Amino acid sequence: MRSNMRCHRFIIVIGLMALLVAQAGAQTSHYLASDPAVREMRESLDMPRPSTAGDAAASDSLPMTAPLNVSGIWHLELTDGTSIDLALNQSDDVLFGRGNVTAPPGLKQAAVSGMVSGSNLKLDVVPTDGMELYAISLDVSKLPLAGSYTRFGVYIEPQSGTARAAWMPY
Numbered sequence: 001m002r003s004n005m006r007c008h009r010f011i012i013v014i015g016l017m018a019l020l021v022a023q024a025g026a027q028t029s030h031y032l033a034s035d036p037a038v039r040e041m042r043e044s045l046d047m048p049r050p051s052t053a054g055d056a057a058a059s060d061s062l063p064m065t066a067p068l069n070v071s072g073i074w075h076l077e078l079t080d081g082t083s084i085d086l087a088l089n090q091s092d093d094v095l096f097g098r099g100n101v102t103a104p105p106g107l108k109q110a111a112v113s114g115m116v117s118g119s120n121l122k123l124d125v126v127p128t129d130g131m132e133l134y135a136i137s138l139d140v141s142k143l144p145l146a147g148s149y150t151r152f153g154v155y156i157e158p159q160s161g162t163a164r165a166a167w168m169p170y
Helices: 002-028 036-046 056-061
Strands: 072-078 083-091 094-103 106-117 120-127 132-139 145-153 159-169
Touching (some): 083 106, 083 120, 094 120, 132 159
Antiparallel strands (some): 072 083, 072 159, 083 094, 094 106, 106 120, 120 132, 132 145, 145 159
């Protein structure tokens, strides 16, 4: 009886091994396994990556500089007579905040978002009525702070001009 039981176990183990071998063979015949593009992708993912950790020459060639901090209170005068006052916040190179746009017929609250890259400041100011957008670009590397703007409106043609700015950091 014991030898019969051992024989059954042996047959079960052999059967399981045959099943595993057959399943492994079936996976390689799957249509994705024979696709050259998939094979190349897998090979490229398995390739070793060059390591720059601890390599002083590699870290010296790519200086990591923090973006210029331009958060604070901003006042802008546009050539069309519009003035814009902003409370500008910053996270890394991303700018955001709120303020007021003063232009005929009066004062409107506004939201602002933008980016700083090097000494270039790009702002998009949108009054809360959503009827216009002021796209402003400033060079903050020299005084006076100045740049250009384009005003886009729902019922008007785009208008461009120059912008002068004053800034008080937080």
